[in-house]
Every structure is written in C-alpha cells, then in structure tokens.
Amino acid sequence: MRISVSSDMDEPVARSLVAALRERGHDVRPHGALRPGDDPQWAVCSEAAAREVADGTADQAVVCCWTGTGASIAANKVPGVRAALCTDAYTADGARRWNDANVLALSLRLTSQPLLTEILDAWFAGEPSADAEDRQNVDRVRLLDHGKTRM
Ligand SMILES: O=C(CO)[C@H](O)[C@H](O)COP(=O)(O)O
Incomplete structure (x- = not known):
C-alpha cells in the first residue's frame, strides 16, 4: 500500500515506524520531521499526510506526535x-473493524517498539466490518464530511 507517514519529532519510534512499514512492503511517503526541509509542525505535517489519503495519493496514513492527540485532531x-x-x-483492530479508520495516529511518547509491532500487526490484519450497523x-460519519447530520 501507499502509506503517508508524518511526525513532528525525529524520534527513534518514528524512524522504526518508517522502517517497519517498508519491511512490510509498503510504499512510504514521509512528512514533517521525517522528510528533510519539510515543515515539522504537527498541525501541518499531519494534515499533509491525511490529505494524501483524502485525495487518493495514498491508501492510508500514520500520523505521529508526542501525545498523538494533535496529529489525530x-x-x-x-x-x-x-x-x-x-x-x-x-x-487498532477495532479502529479498522468498526470505524473503517484510514489513518492511524500514534503517540511517540507511549508507543514502545514491541507495542508498535503489535499495533501495526493488528492494523494491517483488520478488515472493515460488513455488519449493517457498523456500516x-x-x-x-461520512455524511459529516459534507456538513450533513442526517442520512
Ligand atoms: O504532542 C504534540 C501535539 O499534540 C506535540 O508533539 C507536542 O506538543 C510537542 O510539541 P513541541 O515540539 O512544540 O514541544
């Protein structure tokens, strides 16, 4: 898959993330602190990575910041x-299964190396649920993208 990755900090776990995605055979598009010369602010690089998912340039994204909150917001x-x-x-499994999440947000502070592997395993194994209520x-949620609140 084509995966956009952003981080506002050049932390070991962010570098491990890029390496792990490449090892899994993904085409990684780095942003922020992971790409020399790029704007590393979390609001900027998270949006840039997410926008590539929205416009179809990437299939999914992983966005990172120290807490993970700013990147996800x-x-x-x-x-x-x-x-x-x-x-x-x-x-991570629930996010793919029940939310059909297309962007994984990670906390650089909380995500240890073993946890990163577990999260990525679950994320990439997870398939969106076909259950009618889940869909x-x-x-x-998709309606909200268009400013609507009713089906
Ligand atoms: O977690 C974050 C945002 O949600 C940032 O990574 C955190 O605020 C660090 O930013 P700074 O480099 O400005 O100290």
Whole structure:
C-alpha cells in the first residue's frame, strides 16, 4: 500500500515506524520531521499526510506526535479521513473493524517498539466490518464530511 507517514519529532519510534512499514512492503511517503526541509509542525505535517489519503495519493496514513492527540485532531479535520489514535493492538483492530479508520495516529511518547509491532500487526490484519450497523455508523460519519447530520 501507499502509506503517508508524518511526525513532528525525529524520534527513534518514528524512524522504526518508517522502517517497519517498508519491511512490510509498503510504499512510504514521509512528512514533517521525517522528510528533510519539510515543515515539522504537527498541525501541518499531519494534515499533509491525511490529505494524501483524502485525495487518493495514498491508501492510508500514520500520523505521529508526542501525545498523538494533535496529529489525530489535525488529520480528522480533512474530509474523508477517519483517524484513530491507537495505544494498543485491540484499539487498532477495532479502529479498522468498526470505524473503517484510514489513518492511524500514534503517540511517540507511549508507543514502545514491541507495542508498535503489535499495533501495526493488528492494523494491517483488520478488515472493515460488513455488519449493517457498523456500516451505517461509518456512513453517518461520512455524511459529516459534507456538513450533513442526517442520512
Ligand atoms: O504532542 C504534540 C501535539 O499534540 C506535540 O508533539 C507536542 O506538543 C510537542 O510539541 P513541541 O515540539 O512544540 O514541544
């Protein structure tokens, strides 16, 4: 998959993330502190990575900041993006399964190397649920991208 990755800090876990994605065979597009000369501010680089998902340049994105909160907030402002801040594998699985999340947000502070592997394993193994109620929830969220609140 084509995966955009952003981080506002050049932390070891962010570099491990890029390496792990490449090892898994993904085409990684780095942003922020991971790309020399790029603006590393979390609001800027998270949006840039998320926008590539929204415009179809990337299939998914992983956005990182120290807490993961700013990165997820910025990404979620981009219409078409469903970013989920995941701190464990169960949450990553649920984000793909129930939320059809297309952007994974990570905390550089909380994500250890073993946890990163567990989260990525769960994220990439997870398939969006075909359950009607789950699809309805995701469709309802999609409506919000267009300023609508009713089906
Ligand atoms: O977690 C974050 C935002 O949610 C940032 O990574 C955190 O605020 C660090 O920023 P700065 O480099 O300005 O200290």
